[in-house]
Every structure is written in structure tokens, then in C-alpha cells.
Amino acid sequence: MAALENLLAAMSPLNFLLALGGVIAGTVIGSLPGLTATMAVAVLVPITFSMEPASALILMGAIYTGAIYGGAYSAILINTPGTPSAIATTFDGYPMAKNGDGDLAITLACIASVVGGLVGAFFLLILAPPLASVALAFGPVEYFWLAIFGLSLIAALSEGHLIKALMGGCLGLLLSSIGVAEVSADIRLTFGSQVLVGGIETVSALIGLYCVPVLIDLVATPDKHLKVASESKGIRFKEALAISWRGKFNLLRSSVIGTMVGILPGAGGSIAGLVAYSEARRTAKNQDQFGKGAPEGVQATESANNATVGGGFIPTLVLGIPGTPPDAVILGALLVQGVKVGPNLFTSESSIVYTFIWGLFLATILMLPVGLIIGRYAYSSIIAIPKALLVPTVAFMTLIGTYSIRNSTSDVAIMVILGGIGWVLGRFGFSASPIVLGLILGSIAEQGFVQAWTIGAATENLTGMFFGRPISLAIIAMIVISLFGPTLVRLLGRGEKEATK
Amino acid sequence: MNRLTRFGAALAAAAMATGFAIAAPAFANEFPSKPVNYIIPFGPGGESDISARHQQAFFKALTGQDLVVSYKPGGGGAVGWSQLNSMGADGYNIMGINLPHIVIKPMQKDVGFKTEDIAGFSMFHYTPDALVVAADSPFKTLQDFIDHAKANPGKITLSGSGKGTSNHLAQVTFDKLADIKTTYVAFKGTGASVQALLGNQVTAQWGYTTVGAQHEGKVRLLAVAMDKRHPKLPDVPTFKELGFEIVSGAYRGIAVPKSTPADVKKKLSDIFAKINADPAFREKMEGDGFALIDVTADNYEAFIAEKTKEYVAAAKTGGVLE
Amino acid sequence: MSEKRIRDISTPFMAAIFVAIGAVVIWDTTTYTDADSYVFPRTIATVMIALAILLVLQWLIGWSPSAKDPGIVGAQSVPRRLALFGSMIAAALLMPLLGFLGTGMIAFAAIMLTAMYDPWTPYRFIVYPVAGAVIVGGFYLLFARVLQVPLPEGTWF
Known part of the structure; x- marks a missing residue:
């Protein structure tokens, strides 16, 4: 039994230690805003040169998966996604923490991440070569519609003021086009300033728009940062397990969404989280609770973003096209080691790949105890630290984290200024999330649109390009359902009531 | 305050641990030290x-x-x-x-x-520019490609990495030399441009020799923009051999x-x-x-x-x- | 009711700002050489201006969904807010001059004073600054040495 052999190889003491250490380091790194999984993996590459390819992969995969989970801590506790994957975690995680359920939210996030990670790894194990074709079936126009689907979430996040939310979304889309255009050679909206040539870096914008307003409001009152229940309830594991069991369909659906989005190169954990959140909200009975601390929101995002880890490895290992930025680093490391990626990797050199996949399972399972322990510590630290230390610590972390993303002091200034703008806009009813959605999805939407338009125009089939491809039509249908579904249901419901009268 | 002290102690320990980790290097005068x-x-x-x-x-x-x-x-x-x-x-x-x-x-x-x-x-x-097609493409040679382009001006779509880049300039130069008209579609990086090629979103790709090496078996290079053939790709002709002065x-x-x-x-x-x-x-x-x-x-x-x-x-x- | 009136005027004011941003974007797009570059920003800017006008119309006819009351006044401290924002901006600008460690220490101290509501007991007087120095120093070492981030050294020292 080759499978058993590889499983045992993954369990070797060295690989076990690498998986454990990787998950711990990844979780800590992911929880610090500005330190991304990409950076953590990149720092490790030289160390992995002296390792067996499978061990190197296990270490990098463990760090990666830990970092995606760690991003939930800061999202829940200080409203700042530690990694872009955790954007949608802030929507309900932070309200939960404010209501005194931060410990519960972190435990839920941990369970959801483990489920998502396992589902992603399962697909990687069983179906990688066939699923890789999904990545190829997605052309520019599909990416465009996927981005529009992500943007349609703006309507759900509008908190009753759709026009303002849409204006915020437009502002975010415009912010995303600042700097040198990715696929055309022009330099846009810099107004002669060199600071803006590099564009607005997404992670620093997230830190600015989400974290700085929280800090500004924190110093304004002597109140405690988070509401805390009078007696400590521990990690509330049983409670979280019960909620997770109730939400099992949500968890599974979100994990599958996460895997599929993870397979699409360039889409990544943030979009996976947003799509899963949107679907969870659409199908939920308690829709009005979303955005105010619905556990389902945290579960959906966290299971989806961890599922992208396994999903992202599929095109990376089968096609040699990295699914996500950390995958790109890992792919580079593998090339240097002389490992040829491709479908053959799953047959001729199968021991490397299968040992790695089992290692990924192991790392994901280890994330449960590790995540619960670190999460407990993070939570108790955040509520124990007096405000006079918490605020400067978080502020300092935003500065050093933003700088480190691409070693740029301009990014730090942009981050703080965006934070100020975000705070002011927030006072006038323009919330941060639509702006962030626009910013994140802008370049995907624009590139997809321009490429699809160019190809469509060249082949003289623009309508067919945008509205004649099956996957596009399916995504368009999802957009229509999520935008107008509730209205349709209400209309139908009213019709039924009148009929029964 | 007990918790606070504990938090401080943990941070101090972390700081010290990192301090030890760095205490290794630097005595030799030789660059780099x-x-x-x-x-x-x-x-x-x-x-x-x-x-x-x-x-x-x-x-x-x-x-x-x-x-x-x-x-x-x-x-x-x-x-x-x-x-x-x-x-x-x-x-x-x-x-x-x-x-x-x-x-x-x-x-x-x-x-x-x-x-x-x-x-x-x-x-x-x-990384020399190369004209790349998918392995199942009907174009076997550069001449096939040119013939098709002449019969269908502007209808051939070519993916490539960015605009104002080597891929883009190669497309422009080759169109001029071969007297054809093709449509260049810019993607973000070679990875995305290969993805579009393998997914048949475009007819062909202006890529690099590295695409041929890394996606062996899935792509075919029609020609490479080098002086001599690439040692890794001995069967692929250069543009020069075929009469087009492109080395880029x-x-x-x-x-x-x-x-x-x-x-x-x-x-x-x-x-x-x-x-x-x-x-x-x-x-x-x-x-x-x-x-x-x-x-x-x-x-x-x-x-x-x-x-x-x-x-x-x-x-x-x-x-x-x- | 003065607060309500202020918020009422804020709607056309914010709409005007968004229209202005949209106009500036459209003006900037006229300098691009490649059609691929201006299609997207120009379309979005146009949509944004249209939305802003719609917002004003909505406000004129007095139909507006009830906005969440931000509750800016009361026991909340505006000076502290400004001090926090100012400290962070100052830190961003001073970083290339003072180096990261120095800037970090100063910013930490300034923000700590801004966020301090409790009285200064001798215990706090000693523990807080020490904790601050350890946190800043520890993160500095973590980033600069372990993660090998080239943090700015500063040109003044």
C-alpha cells in the first residue's frame, strides 16, 4: 500500500515537528497585521534548500495554513484582517467580540478553519488532476463576472443605505486603479506624485481602513475595548462544537466554495471568504443578524479561506501555475530543488506529493489544539491589557506591519491617511467594507473586462464573450439571485399570502 | 495586573530569544560579512x-x-x-x-x-521571447501561424505578460516583419498568460523559452528569438533561421x-x-x-x-x- | 436639533466631494495613451458621479433611510482622537529621518499618553514605559533580525 507508506512518511518525527512548528509560527505571523503568509513562506525558502522536498513542502504548507487561520485573531479582536483572507471575518467576528463573545468567535474560527483545511486537502488528495482543469476553464470574462459577484456583496453590506454603499464601492474601485496599470502601460491617478506610482497596497489599505478608525474611537472614551463576561468561560469549546454541528452544511458548502475559488489562480482567500460569506448570508434564516455578530458569518469565511490552501495547491502542483501568492513562493522553491511540477508529479514522483498531502492533513489537524491554545492566550491578552498599552501596541504593529509588506514608508503614510479618511467617511454613513471590496476586486474586474473585451472584439463576438459562456452564465445567475433573490422571495411570498386569503 | 505582568514577561522572553538568534555573525573583514x-x-x-x-x-x-x-x-x-x-x-x-x-x-x-x-x-x-501554442494547436510551424494570420487579419489573439514589455514589443516587431496583424492581450505576468493559453482563451502566446521548459508536453514553441537554438530546446528553430531578424x-x-x-x-x-x-x-x-x-x-x-x-x-x- | 441639521447639510456636502473626485478622475483619464487604461476608471467615475447626484435627489425629496446615529458628542474626546491620528501621521513622516526604532518609541509613548485614562500610580509609572520599550524593542528585533526586514535606519543619526 503506497498510500500507507506515504502516510507513515508524513508522520516521521521530523515531519511531525515541522508541521507543528510551522502551524505555530504561521498562526502567530498571520495574527500580526501586515505579516502575510507570503512573507512567512518567503523567509523560509533558503532553509528548505537543505531539506527533502516533501519535508520542505510540509513546513511551508503548515506555515501557510497556520497563517490563514491566524488572520482571524486580529479580525475578531481588533477588527483588522491579519491577512486579506480574513476580511469577511471582521464582518461578524468583531461584532461578536464586542458583544463579549470573542472567545467563542475564535474557537468557532478554529474549528471552521480545520474543517476547511481538511476539505481542501481532501480534494487535493483525491481529485487534483481533474480539478486543475477548472483553473483553465476560467477565462478573463469568468474572472470579471466573479469579481462582479464579489462586488454584489456591497448591496448586502449596505446597512440600509444602498447608494452610499455603492458610492463607497466605486471609490474603492478607483483607488485600485491608482499607479502603474497592471496590463496596460499607463500610469494613472498619481498626479505627479511618486508616492502613488506603486498604487495602494491592498494589505496596508485594509489595515488603514479597518484598524485606524477602531483606534481613533478607542482613545475617545475610557471604556473597555471589548465587553467581557464577568466570569471566564474558557474557550467555550463545547458551545462552539454544538454551533459548528448545527452549521455543518454551511461549513461544508463554504469549504467547497473555498476549494474551488482556491483553484482559480489570482482569486485567492479573500474572494473565497467573500463568496462563502455571501452564500451563507443568502441561505441563512437569520439574515438580519449578519453583520451584527452572526456565528455563521465567521464559520463561512474561515472554513472557505482555509480551504483555499489545499485548493490553491491544485493548479500549482498540476499545472505549474500558482493558485495564490504563497503558492508562487513555494513553486519557486520547488523549481530550485529540481522538482518538476505537472500531472506527472502525481504519478512518477508520487511519494513527494502524497507525503506532502498527508503532511498537510497532519498540520491542519494540529491546528486545532494549537489554534485553541494560542487563541485563548491572544484573547486573554487583549482583554487584560489596559487601554494605555493596548492602543499604542496595536498602533505600533500597524506601522511596522505596513512598512514590512514592501519595505515602504510611503505605504505607512498612505495607510494612516486612508485610516483618517475611512473614519471621516464612516461618520457620514459610508462604511469601510464597500471601499475595501472595490479596492480588492477592482484589478481583477478591470483586467478581466479589458482582456475579455479585447478578445471578444478581435473575434467579433462580444455578446457571446460576455453572455454566451456557460460558466459566465452560471455566475451571472448567482449574481442575480443574490441581488434580487430576497425581493423575489418576498414578492412570491406576498402572492401566496394573498392567494390563501 | 497579574495578567499584565505575565504578558510583559512573555514579550520580554520573546525579545531575548530573538536577541540570541542574532548574536552569531560578523568578524571577518572580507565582504560580505x-x-x-x-x-x-x-x-x-x-x-x-x-x-x-x-x-x-x-x-x-x-x-x-x-x-x-x-x-x-x-x-x-x-x-x-x-x-x-x-x-x-x-x-x-x-x-x-x-x-x-x-x-x-x-x-x-x-x-x-x-x-x-x-x-x-x-x-x-x-528569457528569450518565444511564440508558443498549446500542444493540441493546429499550428505546427511558424509558417502555419503566419498563413492563418494573413487569412484572418486581427483575429489571432495572443496572450503575453503586460504592455510595454518584452513580449509586447516582440509581438509588435514580428507583426511588422511578417506583415501580419494580430491582437495582443496583456495579462499580469507569465503565469496568467500561460493559464490563458492552456485554457484556450487565446490562440497563441508571446511567452519566453522558460514556458517551453516548464510546461513541457503541454505547449509547443514555434520559434525563439535567439541567435542560436536554446540548449534545452534543440528542436525549436530561431526566428533568424526562418528569416525574421528578432533577437529579443x-x-x-x-x-x-x-x-x-x-x-x-x-x-x-x-x-x-x-x-x-x-x-x-x-x-x-x-x-x-x-x-x-x-x-x-x-x-x-x-x-x-x-x-x-x-x-x-x-x-x-x-x-x-x- | 443643531446636530441633526449639521448631518442634513453633510449629505450634499459629501455628494459634492464624490462628484469632485469623479471629475478629477475623468480629467486624469484624458492623459492616457492606451484605451485599455481609461475605459475602467472613466466608467466607474461616471457611475460614482451619477450615484452622488442620486443621493442628493433623494435628500432633496426628504426620503432617506434612517442613518445610524454616530453620536459624536457627549463624553467622547475629540482632542484625543486628533492626537492619535496626528501621532500616527507624524510617525509615518518621521520614520525615514529618525529610523524605525526611535520613531516607534516616540510614537508608542505619545499614543500611550493619548490613551491613558487611569491615574498615574507609581506602579504604572514604571511598568507602562518598560512594557512599551520591551514591546517596541521586541518587535523591532523580530522584524529586523529574524524576518530580515530592512527597517529604515534614519538619516539623522
């Missing part, structure tokens, strides 16, 4: 990153010091290059540079750096901040020249489809001047420059 930062002004996974990763191990073996690769993406490299000269000029900060980027970008608009401000000390490889590609090298002392720059140039001469390094790079060149600190400027002429001419034809 500590790790060298190697900044890639692009994201990970691209050709710049992979070649830097190849150098990493050889640098360590040669000097005993680490070469620390980090990424500073943005503005098609402009974010990195505009800050290069404000970095520490002691030889411990080096940055990847790319042609045609460092020539074309500053000519379009003020991007915060000028071509002549970049103190390159090595150009060590290039994206050239990559390394630069230091302008005020770095000349002797340190010379030492770096020597180190990287030695890495480039190492047969094991050459074999790895060529196996991945790169083509090595040996431009050092001494002939860097002459090389840039020569290439600038070619690129500017092509960019003007392509409408990238006015």
Missing part, C-alpha cells in the same frame, strides 16, 4: 524570483553568507527602483533589474527613477544604490560573475529555459545603451512611446 538583502521589485513566482532563488544557494556556498530574497512589488517594478538609491549603500542591499522595464517606464512618465540612475553591476541572463527577450540583472563604493560594487560583480560561471548553476538555469549572458560592472553601461536603441525603436512602432 553579513547577509545581503536581495530585493525583487516584483511578486514571487515570476522569472526574476526563480532566477534569484537559483542564485541563493550558490551565493551561500561561495561567500558563506545568506542572500536574503524579499519582494517589493508595485508599479511594474517602479516602486522598488524609485527607492533603490535611498537604500543603504554598503553593498548589503542589492536589487533585481529588468530590461526593457528600466528603459521604457521612465520614458513614459515620471516614475521616480531614471535609467541612468540605476547602478547595475550584472546582467546575468535573459527580457534581460535581468542586479543593481546597487548609486553611492555604493566602487570596490564593493566590483566585489559583488565578481561574486555574481563567478556564480554565473559555475557549471552547476548554468545547468540548472538552462534546464529551466533561461539563457545566460555575462555582463559585468565594466560593460553594463555599453550593454544598456545598445539595448535602449532597440527597445525604443520597437516601442515607438508599437505606440507604447510617442
Whole structure:
């Protein structure tokens, strides 16, 4: 039994230690805003040169998966996604923490991440070569519609003021086009300033728009940062397990969404989280609770973003096209080691790949105890630290984290200024999330649109390009359902009531 | 306050642990006596990153010091290059540079750096442009491609990495030489452009020889823009053989901040020249489809001047420059 | 009711700002050489201006969904807010001059004073600054040495 052999190889003491250490380091790194999984993996590459390819992969995969989970801590506790994957975690995680359920939210996030990670790894194990074709079936126009689907979430996040939310979304889309255009050679909206040539870096914008307003409001009152229940309830594991069991369909659906989005190169954990959140909200009975601390929101995002880890490895290992930025680093490391990626990797050199996949399972399972322990510590630290230390610590972390993303002091200034703008806009009813959605999805939407338009125009089939491809039509249908579904249901419901009268 | 003290103690312990971790290096006077930062002004996974990763191990073996690769993406490299000269000029900060980027970008608009401000000390490889089709494409030869393009002007779509880039300029140049009209579709990086090719979103791709090496069996190269055939791809003809004068590609090298002392720059140039001469390094790079060149600190400027002429001419034809 | 009136005027004011941003974007797009570059920003800017006009119309006819009351006044301290924002901006600007460690220490101290509501007991007087120095120093070492981030050294020292 080759499978058993590889499983045992993954369990070797060295690989076990690498998986454990990787998950711990990844979780800590992911929880610090500005330190991304990409950076953590990149720092490790030289160390992995002296390792067996499978061990190197296990270490990098463990760090990666830990970092995606760690991003939930800061999202829940200080409203700042530690990694872009955790954007949608802030929507309900932070309200939960404010209501005194931060410990519960972190435990839920941990369970959801483990489920998502396992589902992603399962697909990687069983179906990688066939699923890789999904990545190829997605052309520019599909990416465009996927981005529009992500943007349609703006309507759900509008908190009753759709026009303002849409204006915020437009502002975010415009912010995303600042700097040198990715696929055309022009330099846009810099107004002669060199600071803006590099564009607005997404992670620093997230830190600015989400974290700085929280800090500004924190110093304004002597109140405690988070509401805390009078007696400590521990990690509330049983409670979280019960909620997770109730939400099992949500968890599974979100994990599958996460895997599929993870397979699409360039889409990544943030979009996976947003799509899963949107679907969870659409199908939920308690829709009005979303955005105010619905556990389902945290579960959906966290299971989806961890599922992208396994999903992202599929095109990376089968096609040699990295699914996500950390995958790109890992792919580079593998090339240097002389490992040829491709479908053959799953047959001729199968021991490397299968040992790695089992290692990924192991790392994901280890994330449960590790995540619960670190999460407990993070939570108790955040509520124990007096405000006079918490605020400067978080502020300092935003500065050093933003700088480190691409070693740029301009990014730090942009981050703080965006934070100020975000705070002011927030006072006038323009919330941060639509702006962030626009910013994140802008370049995907624009590139997809321009490429699809160019190809469509060249082949003289623009309508067919945008509205004649099956996957596009399916995504368009999802957009229509999520935008107008509730209205349709209400209309139908009213019709039924009148009929029964 | 008990918790607070505990929190403080934990942080202090963490700080001390990191302190120990650093207490190792630096007594030798010889350069380099500590790790060298190697900044890639692009994201990970691209050709710049992979070649830097190849150098990493050889640098360590040669000097005993680490070469620390980090990424500073943005503005098609402009974010990195505009800050290069404000970095520490002691030889411990080096940055990847790319042609045609460092020539074309500053000519379009003020991007915060000028071509002549970049103190390159090595150009060590290039990825020759190549016309690539999927393995199941009906085009078997370059002539098939040209015939189809002549019969269907503008209808052939070609993916490539970015605009104003080597891929784009190659498309413009080849269209002119072969007297055909094709449509160029810019993607973000070679990875995305290959994805579009393999998914049949486009007819063909203007890619690099590296695409042929890394996606063996799934793609077919119709021709490569080199003087001689690539050792890894002996069956692929050059454009020259077929009668088209194109030798082009994206050239990559390394630069230091302008005020770095000349002797340190010379030492770096020597180190990287030695890495480039190492047969094991050459074999790895060529196996991945790169083509090595040996431009050092001494002939860097002459090389840039020569290439600038070619690129500017092509960019003007392509409408990238006015 | 003065607060309500202020918020009422804020709607056309914010709409005007968004229209202005949109106009500036459209003006900037006229300088691009490549059609691929201006299609997207120009379309979005136009949509944004249209939305802003719609917002004003909605406000004129007095139909507006009830906005969440931000509750800016009361026991909340505006000076502290400004001090926090100012400290962070100052830190961003001083970083290239003072180096990261120095800037970090100063910013930490300034923000700590801004966020301090409790009285200064001798215990706090000693523990807080020490904790601050350890946190800043520890993160500095973590980033600069372990993660090998080239943090700015500063040109003044």
C-alpha cells in the first residue's frame, strides 16, 4: 500500500515537528497585521534548500495554513484582517467580540478553519488532476463576472443605505486603479506624485481602513475595548462544537466554495471568504443578524479561506501555475530543488506529493489544539491589557506591519491617511467594507473586462464573450439571485399570502 | 495586573530569544560579512524570483553568507527602483533589474527613477521571447501561424505578460516583419498568460523559452528569438533561421544604490560573475529555459545603451512611446 | 436639533466631494495613451458621479433611510482622537529621518499618553514605559533580525 507508506512518511518525527512548528509560527505571523503568509513562506525558502522536498513542502504548507487561520485573531479582536483572507471575518467576528463573545468567535474560527483545511486537502488528495482543469476553464470574462459577484456583496453590506454603499464601492474601485496599470502601460491617478506610482497596497489599505478608525474611537472614551463576561468561560469549546454541528452544511458548502475559488489562480482567500460569506448570508434564516455578530458569518469565511490552501495547491502542483501568492513562493522553491511540477508529479514522483498531502492533513489537524491554545492566550491578552498599552501596541504593529509588506514608508503614510479618511467617511454613513471590496476586486474586474473585451472584439463576438459562456452564465445567475433573490422571495411570498386569503 | 505582568514577561522572553538568534555573525573583514538583502521589485513566482532563488544557494556556498530574497512589488517594478538609491549603500542591499522595464517606464512618465540612475553591476541572463501554442494547436510551424494570420487579419489573439514589455514589443516587431496583424492581450505576468493559453482563451502566446521548459508536453514553441537554438530546446528553430531578424527577450540583472563604493560594487560583480560561471548553476538555469549572458560592472553601461536603441525603436512602432 | 441639521447639510456636502473626485478622475483619464487604461476608471467615475447626484435627489425629496446615529458628542474626546491620528501621521513622516526604532518609541509613548485614562500610580509609572520599550524593542528585533526586514535606519543619526 503506497498510500500507507506515504502516510507513515508524513508522520516521521521530523515531519511531525515541522508541521507543528510551522502551524505555530504561521498562526502567530498571520495574527500580526501586515505579516502575510507570503512573507512567512518567503523567509523560509533558503532553509528548505537543505531539506527533502516533501519535508520542505510540509513546513511551508503548515506555515501557510497556520497563517490563514491566524488572520482571524486580529479580525475578531481588533477588527483588522491579519491577512486579506480574513476580511469577511471582521464582518461578524468583531461584532461578536464586542458583544463579549470573542472567545467563542475564535474557537468557532478554529474549528471552521480545520474543517476547511481538511476539505481542501481532501480534494487535493483525491481529485487534483481533474480539478486543475477548472483553473483553465476560467477565462478573463469568468474572472470579471466573479469579481462582479464579489462586488454584489456591497448591496448586502449596505446597512440600509444602498447608494452610499455603492458610492463607497466605486471609490474603492478607483483607488485600485491608482499607479502603474497592471496590463496596460499607463500610469494613472498619481498626479505627479511618486508616492502613488506603486498604487495602494491592498494589505496596508485594509489595515488603514479597518484598524485606524477602531483606534481613533478607542482613545475617545475610557471604556473597555471589548465587553467581557464577568466570569471566564474558557474557550467555550463545547458551545462552539454544538454551533459548528448545527452549521455543518454551511461549513461544508463554504469549504467547497473555498476549494474551488482556491483553484482559480489570482482569486485567492479573500474572494473565497467573500463568496462563502455571501452564500451563507443568502441561505441563512437569520439574515438580519449578519453583520451584527452572526456565528455563521465567521464559520463561512474561515472554513472557505482555509480551504483555499489545499485548493490553491491544485493548479500549482498540476499545472505549474500558482493558485495564490504563497503558492508562487513555494513553486519557486520547488523549481530550485529540481522538482518538476505537472500531472506527472502525481504519478512518477508520487511519494513527494502524497507525503506532502498527508503532511498537510497532519498540520491542519494540529491546528486545532494549537489554534485553541494560542487563541485563548491572544484573547486573554487583549482583554487584560489596559487601554494605555493596548492602543499604542496595536498602533505600533500597524506601522511596522505596513512598512514590512514592501519595505515602504510611503505605504505607512498612505495607510494612516486612508485610516483618517475611512473614519471621516464612516461618520457620514459610508462604511469601510464597500471601499475595501472595490479596492480588492477592482484589478481583477478591470483586467478581466479589458482582456475579455479585447478578445471578444478581435473575434467579433462580444455578446457571446460576455453572455454566451456557460460558466459566465452560471455566475451571472448567482449574481442575480443574490441581488434580487430576497425581493423575489418576498414578492412570491406576498402572492401566496394573498392567494390563501 | 497579574495578567499584565505575565504578558510583559512573555514579550520580554520573546525579545531575548530573538536577541540570541542574532548574536552569531560578523568578524571577518572580507565582504560580505553579513547577509545581503536581495530585493525583487516584483511578486514571487515570476522569472526574476526563480532566477534569484537559483542564485541563493550558490551565493551561500561561495561567500558563506545568506542572500536574503524579499519582494517589493508595485508599479511594474517602479516602486522598488524609485527607492533603490535611498537604500543603504554598503553593498548589503542589492536589487533585481529588468530590461526593457528600466528603459521604457521612465520614458513614459515620471516614475521616480531614471535609467541612468540605476547602478547595475550584472546582467546575468535573459528569457528569450518565444511564440508558443498549446500542444493540441493546429499550428505546427511558424509558417502555419503566419498563413492563418494573413487569412484572418486581427483575429489571432495572443496572450503575453503586460504592455510595454518584452513580449509586447516582440509581438509588435514580428507583426511588422511578417506583415501580419494580430491582437495582443496583456495579462499580469507569465503565469496568467500561460493559464490563458492552456485554457484556450487565446490562440497563441508571446511567452519566453522558460514556458517551453516548464510546461513541457503541454505547449509547443514555434520559434525563439535567439541567435542560436536554446540548449534545452534543440528542436525549436530561431526566428533568424526562418528569416525574421528578432533577437529579443527580457534581460535581468542586479543593481546597487548609486553611492555604493566602487570596490564593493566590483566585489559583488565578481561574486555574481563567478556564480554565473559555475557549471552547476548554468545547468540548472538552462534546464529551466533561461539563457545566460555575462555582463559585468565594466560593460553594463555599453550593454544598456545598445539595448535602449532597440527597445525604443520597437516601442515607438508599437505606440507604447510617442 | 443643531446636530441633526449639521448631518442634513453633510449629505450634499459629501455628494459634492464624490462628484469632485469623479471629475478629477475623468480629467486624469484624458492623459492616457492606451484605451485599455481609461475605459475602467472613466466608467466607474461616471457611475460614482451619477450615484452622488442620486443621493442628493433623494435628500432633496426628504426620503432617506434612517442613518445610524454616530453620536459624536457627549463624553467622547475629540482632542484625543486628533492626537492619535496626528501621532500616527507624524510617525509615518518621521520614520525615514529618525529610523524605525526611535520613531516607534516616540510614537508608542505619545499614543500611550493619548490613551491613558487611569491615574498615574507609581506602579504604572514604571511598568507602562518598560512594557512599551520591551514591546517596541521586541518587535523591532523580530522584524529586523529574524524576518530580515530592512527597517529604515534614519538619516539623522
